[in-house]
Amino acid sequence: MENTNDVTVDDEDIVQEADVMTFHVEVSGERIDRYLAEVGSWSRAQVQQFIEGGHITLNGKVVRASSKVTKDQQIIVHVPPLATIDVIPEDIPLDIYYEDEDVIVVNKPRGMVVHPAPGHMRNTLVGALLGHIEHLSGIGGALRPGIVHRIDKDTSGLLVVAKTDLAHHSLSNQFKEHSVIRLYEAIVHGHLSSSTGMIDAPLARDPHKRQQMAVMPDGYGKRAITHFQVIDSYINYTHVRLRLETGRTHQIRVHMAYIGHPVAGDPLYASRDPLGLSGQALHAKTLGFIHPRSGQELLFHAPWPPILEATVADLTRRKASL
Missing domain, CATH: 3.10.290.10 (RNA-binding S4 domain)
Structure with missing residues (x-):
């Protein structure tokens, strides 16, 4: 694809x-x-x-x-095993926030696909990880070793990857129980009518646009809940913090578009990209979970990538010039 x-x-x-x-x-x-x-x-x-x-x-x-x-x-x-496909380890630098025998936490850059897929087998996070680590958990299969959650290609930010099966089981259960802390930040179009709020709208594959997800009537999609909080407002844009209560395909992007405030630069759900971002202004900034072996609470924060930091600085200057 x-x-x-x-x-x-x-x-x-x-x-x-x-x-x-x-x-x-x-x-x-x-x-x-x-x-x-x-x-x-x-x-x-x-x-x-x-x-x-x-x-x-x-x-x-x-x-x-x-x-x-x-x-x-x-x-x-x-559950059938995935077909054996050789994923080539790649010598790609990783922005590592934490690593031990069980897990590794990395800050994925914009433009990098998480795992190989038909038509995109190179320049993936999995390839970079295999170039750095000898073994990852095999539970995810040949194409997704160690992967327990994902973010979009053009979404930057933090992911935790399992190096052992023990870690994979534990992290998968934490995601299923919605106990993992996942905070995102985004620049969205327009000004929100409320400084805080919750979007509770089920999501499913768009029957007319198969590359997209859509809010669907009850009974036709998976329940999806996103919490938002306004951080700052600019001319025509708003900086928001978002917390995922569930984790569905394109959840934040679809939910924000659904309430009339699509993520700036989003190629699927925003009709235009006046900021010239060529990809959604969405960043997985905070990630927290319980360490699978020690039981320690771990919490990590990653700053905006340079392109989004520069965009926020430019929007701030425009606002101040009024």
Whole structure:
């Protein structure tokens, strides 16, 4: 897929371990592919691939993607291993904030894809990590070793990567329990009517624009919650802090566009880019989690990348000149 803004989605889908997994159905009448995409940690497309390969059974029977589930049925998913693909270690400098035997925390630059994907196998964070580290957790599969969360290609900021399976299990559970601290900062179009607020709007793949996500009616998307706080206002723009309560594909970008304040420079959800950013002004600034082995609370902060720091400085000068 050429549009790499869609290849490495927000930090939004937790990578699931390769294993046999059992689900006890709690609703009736929903398609099995949609149900598993909601309760599991796979996309609906991944679930459909599992079904096509005969890896999913409902009460012991192989199913179709359109099969409907009934309360108290049992779903068993035999998660297939990813095809073996050699990811080439690359000699790319890493901005490392923390590293020990279990985890590594890095500040990903704008323009770097998190993991390899068809059409974009080089200049990835995974390639850079493999050029620095001999071993990463294998749970994420051949293309995503150690990856427990992701951010978009043109979103900069902090990610934690698992070096061991112990760390991968622990971090995945922390993301599922929404206990990981994830604070972003962004420059958005316009002036918000409130200094603080919460956006609670379900997200799903846009049926008309498959490279995009969209807010959908209840029952057709995954619940998504974003909290925002205004930091400063400029001429035609606002600097906001955002906290993810859930982590969905393009969540911040879609939610801000939904309330009429798209992220500046966003090539998918903003209609124009008058600041000339060529990519969304979005930065994963703060990341906090419990260390998988020691139990210590770890918290990290990364400053704006130079291009966004310069943009904020320019907007501040324009405001002061009035």
